[in-house]
Amino acid sequence: MFSSQLLLPMEMSFSIVQEIGSGRTMEVRRSTGGLSMTVLVAYATMSGHTEELAEMIQERLEQADVTVVVKEAMDVEVSELREYELIVVGSFTWGDGDVPEEMDDLYGDLEDTDLSGLSFAVFGSGDSGYAHFAGAVDHLTDAIRQQNGTLVADSVKVDIDNDVDETEELIDAFTEQIRAAREDGRW
Numbered sequence: 201m202f203s204s205q206l207l208l209p210m211e212m213s214f215s216i217v218q219e220i221g222s223g224r225t226m227e228v229r230r231s232t233g234g235l236s237m238t239v240l241v242a243y244a245t246m247s248g249h250t251e252e253l254a255e256m257i258q259e260r261l262e263q264a265d266v267t268v269v270v271k272e273a274m275d276v277e278v279s280e281l282r283e284y285e286l287i288v289v290g291s292f293t294w295g296d297g298d299v300p301e302e303m304d305d306l307y308g309d310l311e312d313t314d315l316s317g318l319s320f321a322v323f324g325s326g327d328s329g330y331a332h333f334a335g336a337v338d339h340l341t342d343a344i345r346q347q348n349g350t351l352v353a354d355s356v357k358v359d360i361d362n363d364v365d366e367t368e369e370l371i372d373a374f375t376e377q378i379r380a381a382r383e384d385g386r387w
């Protein structure tokens with residue numbers, strides 16, 4: 201009798217050439233591992249704004265045929281990040297432009313881990329009435345850069361005072377950059 205382990209496919213990365221219209225093609229990196237095909241959205245929220253942004257991002261990426269797992273940052277282990285093709289990190293800001301407690305463990309792990317080969321995008325909500333508007337977005341972006349993670353989109357800060365249209369515009373532009381980066385094979 202065969203061991204079931206022998207029958208399981210090994211996780212492998214491979215490239216496919218995909219038609220993107222007008223006779224153009226692009227090379228896309230893919231993986232055989234089921235979980236590896238997905239995007240993780242890891243967010244921290246206190247009063248729900250950042251969670252709403254996470255849901256907007258999820259909705260837009262799913263419309264672009266991306267599989268999305270949404271988790272609170274507190275439930276994310278740094279060791280699981282390599283299961284995902286892209287990690288979208290979102291946080292509100294606390295104190296004086298600080299990363300909040302709810303994001304602190306993941307942030308600390310990001311600062312301490314070699315993030316080479318991992319792709320990221322960062323978003324957050326804040327209040328532009330504070331001196332350091334959405335400072336947590338800057339801290340997370342800096343940590344990812346310093347640890348050699350790849351940022352595939354400009355980090356986005358959403359002001360709590362924005363109207364719905366302004367917020368949608370920012371999130372549309374953010375997810376569009378993520379989608380375009382995917383088409384370019386950057387994640």
Ligand SMILES: Cc1cc2nc3c(=O)[nH]c(=O)nc-3n(C[C@H](O)[C@H](O)[C@H](O)COP(=O)(O)O)c2cc1C
Nearest residue numbers: 246247248249250292293295297326327330333334
């Ligand atoms: C005590 C406290 C400190 C804050 N400090 C900042 C800050 O330094 N910069 C900023 O942009 N927003 C700051 N905020 C605003 C929150 O980040 C903002 O309301 C955010 O949208 C909350 O997101 P959430 O609804 O996901 O919890 C602070 C809010 C509180 C209550």
